[in-house]
Amino acid sequence: MFEALTDKFEIIFKKLKGKGILKEDDVDVALKEIRIALLEADVNFKVVKSFIERVRQKAIGKEILESLSPAQQVIKIVYDELCELLGGSSSKIQLNANPPTVIMMVGLHGSGKTTTSAKLARIFKKQGRRPMLVAADLQRPAAIDQLVTLGKQIDIPVFHSYEIKDPRELCREALKKSVIDRMDPVIVDTAGRMHVDEDLMKELQDVREILQPKEVLFVADAMTGQDAVNIAKSFNEKIGIDGVILTKMDGDARGGAALSIKEVTGKPIKFIGTGEKIDALEEFYPDRMAKRILGMGDVLTLIEQAQQAYDQKEAEKLKTKIEKNEFSFDDLKEQIRKMRKMGPLENILSMIPGANKMLKNIKIDEKEFIRVEAIINSMTLEERTNPKILNASRRIRIAKGSGTTVTEVNRLIKQFNEMRKLMKQMKHGKGLKLPKIFPF
Structure with a gap:
């Protein structure tokens, strides 16, 4: 996410910090490099132009250039303006005081509306609400089945019909059902359509008129860059949208859509x-x-994700095990699973300040976690609890059972023993050196 842009900003800021005194020309050179970096990231040209102008007006002032840390002041101005460019503050989904709240999902084919609808419903369920999904995409084959399958995965009802062929009629029936069953919010997955198709856009306008949604959310594929921005603008002019959900952000190294769309x-x-x-x-x-x-x-996001993955009681139980030196292979497997629940390791590491510099050009192999779990699963209960009994014959059996090599089994056992030593050192407050337990 934003990898290319982040690398360029770091180079630009490093040059700025290397100058004890900043002159107006130094700021202009840095702004020229920022302008090129943003354009290469596929940020809208007009957006880049106004962004650079705002930064320059604030950065050229005498009080900035003659301050004790002029480079840091300029970086702070760039950060503040980036925040504004991205929207200023977070924008929550608005809910009706009197249920149901209708949320209408719109966008192009393939932008991820159906999956995103289910993801959004899951978030509301975790907040203690009773969401209902509506399969109003009657254009795409198997769209109904996809939403029904997702609904079963997260245990959320999906209103659907294989007989109704008109999305307007289906939406009327869905609203009646939501009121009877007291479901709130109601998330409506509509069919993907091109903004230039007048007939389909008219159908969407009719659906909006029937639903009277509190929120119309445009779902866009972040990797399409400026196309996503232009299409969002067109949808807003023809239908009216209240906000945007950008999908596939994990695969977008440039970030042009996110930086332009607001x-x-x-x-x-x-x-x-x-x-x-x-x-x-x-x-x-x-x-x-x-x-x-x-x-x-x-x-902050890293902490929030960790809190979702780790239960407080389980954390206390694990702490007791560590203190008693009873940390087992089963405990290691459980910690790996919890960490993977937080998302791809690259995403987690990108949230740690400075990690991208330290881990530059280091390839992270997520499959290594799968191999570790396979090795642990091939151990007996006694072996997982007491690794001291893992002799040569047992290690050969474990390697065969897990589809790995004896070398891989030996490496994991060595890393596990190092981890237990580390935990013992932590208990006694000694100096620590982290073992190479992660796959990078």
Whole structure:
């Protein structure tokens, strides 16, 4: 996410910090490099132009250039303006005081509306609400089946019909059902359509008129860059949207759509999709995203994801095991699973300030986690609890059972023993040197 842009910002800021005194020409050179970096990231030309002008007006002032840390002051101005470019502050989904709240999902074919609808419903369920999904995409074959399958995965009802062929009629029936069953919010997955198709856009307008949604959310593929921005603008002009959800952000190294869409459409980004898994949808915070772009990390999001993955009682139980030196292979397997629930390792590391510099050009092999689990699963209960009994014959059996090599089994056992030693040192407050337990 924003990898290319982050690398360029770090180079630009390093040059600035290397100058004890900043002159107006130094700032202009840096702004020229920032302008090129943003354009290469596929940020809208007009957005880049106004962004650079705003930064320059604030950075050229006498009080900035003659301050004790002029470079840091300029970086702070760039950060503040990036926050504004991304929306200023986070924008929540508005809910009706009197249920149901209708949320209408719109966008192009293939933007990820159906999966995103289910992800959003899951978030509301975790908040203690009773969401209902509506399969109103009657254009795409198997769209209904896809939403029904996703609904079963997260245990959320899906209103659907194979007999009704008109989405307007289906939406009327869905509203009646939501009132009877007291479901709230109602998330309606509509068919993907091109903004230039007048007939389909008219159908969408009719559906909006029937639903009277509290929120119309435009779902866009972040990897399409400026196309996503222009289409969002067109949807807003013809249908009217209240916010944007950018999908596939984990695969977007440039970030042009995220940096342009608010300024071009006037509508905020409300959520971002960060992976294919059903829990890979994050609330969008402009300040946190600006920090990620500038290589400052995103500790708050990391903490929130960790809190979701780790239960307080389980954490206390694990702490007791560590203190008693009873940490087992089963415990290691459980910790790996919890960490993987937080998302791809690259995403987690990108939230740690400075991690992108330390881990530059280091390839992270997620499959290594799968191999570790396979090795642990091939051990007996006694072996997982007491690794001291793992002699040569047992290691050969474990390697065969897990489809790995004896070398891989030996390496894991060695790393596990190092980890237990580390935990013992932590208990006694001694100096620590972390073992190479992660696959990079």
